[in-house]
Amino acid sequence: MQPRFRPSRHQQGFTLIELVIVIVIIGILAAIALPKMTDLAGNARAATIKGVTGSLASANTAIYSAAQINNQGGATGTVNACNTTGIATVYGYAADSTELLKCVTLSPAADFNSATANVVSHSGATTPASCNVTYVAATATAPPQYNVTVTGC
Secondary structure, rough: OOOOOOOOOOOOOOOOHHHHHHHHHHHHHHHHHHHHHHOOOHHHHHHHHHHHHHHHHHHHHHHHHHHHHHOOOOOOOEEEOEEEEEEEOOOOOOOOOHHOOOOOOOOHHHEOOOOOOOOOOOOOOOOOOHOOEEEHHHOOOOOOEEEEOOOOO
């Protein structure tokens, strides 16, 4: 005669209700974390625009230094800086973004649009007009400004 199967009093494993509770908790955590991770590409484009802003400001410092060395700090001038000749200046700083971009290499160039005067935008952005840096040239009383917009990256 074969021994009969006897259920053990000490169960091993999880009950169905415990498994359902764990799955619900994982679902809640995923619902909270997923929206925070979905726009990583937009965050990267915003960071890129901020990096471009730093590059433009750094290049403009080099242009300003060359202008001061060459006595070109007036309302208009022309300097050779960043291994480039003939950069137009206003009060020692780059006259516009076209002049400033002579000193900055945007890479890859296809990711950026600088066709609009004094605006460098990220062409891969959701709204390129809202993912850019706008260059405001220097005046007699104020240094140049770099207005960053990253709401549409």
